[in-house]
Amino acid sequence: MNWKFWEKKEKDTNAPSKSKFREWLDALIWAGGAALLIRTFFLEAFMIPTSSMERTMMVGDFLFVSKFHYGPRIPMTFLSVPFVHNKLPFVNVPSFLEWIRIPYMRLPGFVDIKRNDIVVFNYPADDIKPNNPELGPVRIPSFKENYIKRCVAQAGDTLEIRDGQVYINGQPGWNPPDMQYQYYVLTEGGLSYDYLKKLGFRPETSDNFNWRQTHIPNVYEMFLTDSIRNILSVWPNIKRIEKNVMPKYSENDTIPINRISNIEFFPNHPDYHWNLDQFGPLYLPKRGDKISLTLKNLPLYQRCIQAYERHKLEVKNGKIYIDDKETSEYTFEMNYYFMMGDNRYNSQDSRFWGMVPEDHIIGKPLFVLFSIERGIRWNRIFKIPQ
Numbered sequence: 001m002n003w004k005f006w007e008k009k010e011k012d013t014n015a016p017s018k019s020k021f022r023e024w025l026d027a028l029i030w031a032g033g034a035a036l037l038i039r040t041f042f043l044e045a046f047m048i049p050t051s052s053m054e055r056t057m058m059v060g061d062f063l064f065v066s067k068f069h070y071g072p073r074i075p076m077t078f079l080s081v082p083f084v085h086n087k088l089p090f091v092n093v094p095s096f097l098e099w100i101r102i103p104y105m106r107l108p109g110f111v112d113i114k115r116n117d118i119v120v121f122n123y124p125a126d127d128i129k130p131n132n133p134e135l136g137p138v139r140i141p142s143f144k145e146n147y148i149k150r151c152v153a154q155a156g157d158t159l160e161i162r163d164g165q166v167y168i169n170g171q172p173g174w175n176p177p178d179m180q181y182q183y184y185v186l187t188e189g190g191l192s193y194d195y196l197k198k199l200g201f202r203p204e205t206s207d208n209f210n211w212r213q214t215h216i217p218n219v220y221e222m223f224l225t226d227s228i229r230n231i232l233s234v235w236p237n238i239k240r241i242e243k244n245v246m247p248k249y250s251e252n253d254t255i256p257i258n259r260i261s262n263i264e265f266f267p268n269h270p271d272y273h274w275n276l277d278q279f280g281p282l283y284l285p286k287r288g289d290k291i292s293l294t295l296k297n298l299p300l301y302q303r304c305i306q307a308y309e310r311h312k313l314e315v316k317n318g319k320i321y322i323d324d325k326e327t328s329e330y331t332f333e334m335n336y337y338f339m340m341g342d343n344r345y346n347s348q349d350s351r352f353w354g355m356v357p358e359d360h361i362i363g364k365p366l367f368v369l370f371s372i373e374r375g376i377r378w379n380r381i382f383k384i385p386q
Contacts, residue, residue, distance in 0.1 A: 036082050041072040041107070044362075045369065046120060046146060051208040052341030052348065053148060055178035055200070055225055057118070057365075057385055059208045060373035065120045067363040071109030076102050076142045086143040092134040096143050104141070104334075104359040113337060113361065115154050116174050118385045121339065122360040123147045125353035127307065141360045148365065149349050150176065150342060155286035155335035155358075161279035161351075164245050164344065176386075180210075180223040182345035185232065186240040187218045195235075199228055210346075223343055244345065249273030266354040269299040276344070279351055285332040287358075292329050293320050301330065308357040309333050334358045 048061040057063075067073075080096035081088065088095050113119060122144035127137045131145035138144045153159040157168050164181060166173035185191075193203065196211065204212050211222040224232070224241075232238055265274050274280065282300060285291060291301065298320060305322065306313045309332070314321045322330060336355040341347025350356065371380035 032082070039083070040067075040075060042066070042068055043366075046148070046365075048148065051210065051346055052343050053118070053150070054180055054208075054210060054223065054341075054343040054346070056150075056176060056342045057148060058371060058373065058377065058380065060371055060377070061368045061380060062370040062372075063368045063385070064366045065363040066366050069109055069111055069364040070113055070361055071106045073142060073359070073362075074102065074105040074107070076104065076140050078102075080143070086138055086145070087132070087135050092132065094135065094138075094143075096140065098140060101140060106358075113151055113154055113335075115151060115157070115168065116176075117151045118148065118365055119151050119337070119339065120146060120148045120362040120365060121356050122362065123353075124308075124356055124360055129353070141357075144360070146362065147339070149339035149347070151337050152340045153284055153338035155284050155337065156289075157338075158281050158283045159279075159338050160281040161277060164243075164277040166340070176342050177227075178225050178342055180225050180343045180345070182244040183222050183224050183229065184214070184242045184244060185220045185222050185238060186242075187220065188237045188239055190218055191220060191237075199231065223346055246275045246277040248278040249275075265351055267299040267302075271296065272299065274351070276351055282338070282355075284336045284338055284355055286335050287332060290329055290331045293327065295320070303354060304332065304334075304336065304357065305330060308359070337361075 044065050044067065046063055046065050048057050048059055048063070051059050077096055077098065077100055079098075079100055084095040086095055087093060122141050123131050123146070124144070126144035127139045130137050152166050152173060153168055158170070160167045160170075166175075190213075191211075193201070197203075201211050202209060211220055213220050222232075229241060233241055265276070265279070267274075283291075285301070285304065291297075293301070295315070295318065298315070302313060305311050312321075312323050314324075319326050320328065335358040337358075338350045339356050340349045340351065365385045368380050368383045368385070371377040371383075
């Protein structure tokens with residue numbers, strides 16, 4: 001036995017030395033392993049692809065997202081290509097296999113999701129309404145498409161939207177300063193883009209447009225914050241600015257409001273006629289909640305029970321069966337959240353596909369690392385989303 005283990009051993013001069021290729025390969029393996037560990041459990045970079053959080057988060061923002069704030073998820077399958085999200089580069093081929101699916105587990109985080117937090121999560125409806133139709137349905141939560149929205153209601157809240165204003169537990173919710181609504185702007189002689197671009201508007205033909213002319217001459221559709229609406233209201237050639245608010249459904253309507261333009265809103269059931277501006281009330285379950293189930297409220301919670309918590313649910317002869325047992329109540333296994341974009345009329349969010357379960361939560365955005373769209377936005381670098 002060597003009792004002088006602390007003494008430095010002499011180098012074995014007879015041992016074969018590593019080649020440069022082997023040294024580089026070892027370094028790459030260690031660096032790749034460390035990067036994969038950081039990406040899985042600590043930090044990941046994301047890019048904002050759409051304008052659903054416009055003015056708060058801009059298209060072309062590259063940001064770091066913390067996974068340790070809310071607690072990192074344990075990988076839901078190990079049969080996947082590292083450093084690739086849900087498809088292989090340049091082709092619509094899944095980067096993962098569903099042969100082994102690991103149950104949802106999450107390590108402890110530092111904070112809980114709070115109301116009005118900006119949250120990165122997986123698009124819940126990717127298994128029934130694929131974000132990428134060519135890729136097809138994605139059933140494992142961690143491989144569904146990444147979305148970023150604001151959590152306007154947390155587990156245990158009752159949410160309602162009246163004339164576009166969010167109410168939480170009967171009280172008006174907080175409105176982000178850069179929240180945008182859709183307006184119709186009547187002008188005399190049209191609008192000049194030279195003036196509009198100073199207010200952050202894109203060209204009218206942009207894929208992520210925030211203004212465009214309607215089929216009516218001199219009338220424009222615009223997404224405006226309160227402050228920009230106030231600026232435009234004093235321009236001499238602007239005659240009227242009218243906010244677009246979808247009306248509440250009336251039994252006298254010949255066409256249900258929530259079916260205009262073939263748009264469907266959660267829960268997509270004939271007993272409910274909710275839309276972008278008239279929604280709820282909806283109670284968001286928290287883990288351990290026991291809720292009475294009726295045929296009336298079942299459409300609100302059916303997907304939670306079946307798709308997210310993976311129970312068999314059937315209705316037979318007017319009675320509800322869960323896992324083949326007749327029941328009139330259900331105890332929820334996860335927390336649920338209601339996510340909305342700050343750009344309220346240009347956002348695919350919980351008003352369309354319902355609540356976001358906790359196993360779809362990715363993390364909290366920390367800061368913008370880089371931002372580019374038709375040039376670098378220097379004023380957004382290191383900006384903290386709020």
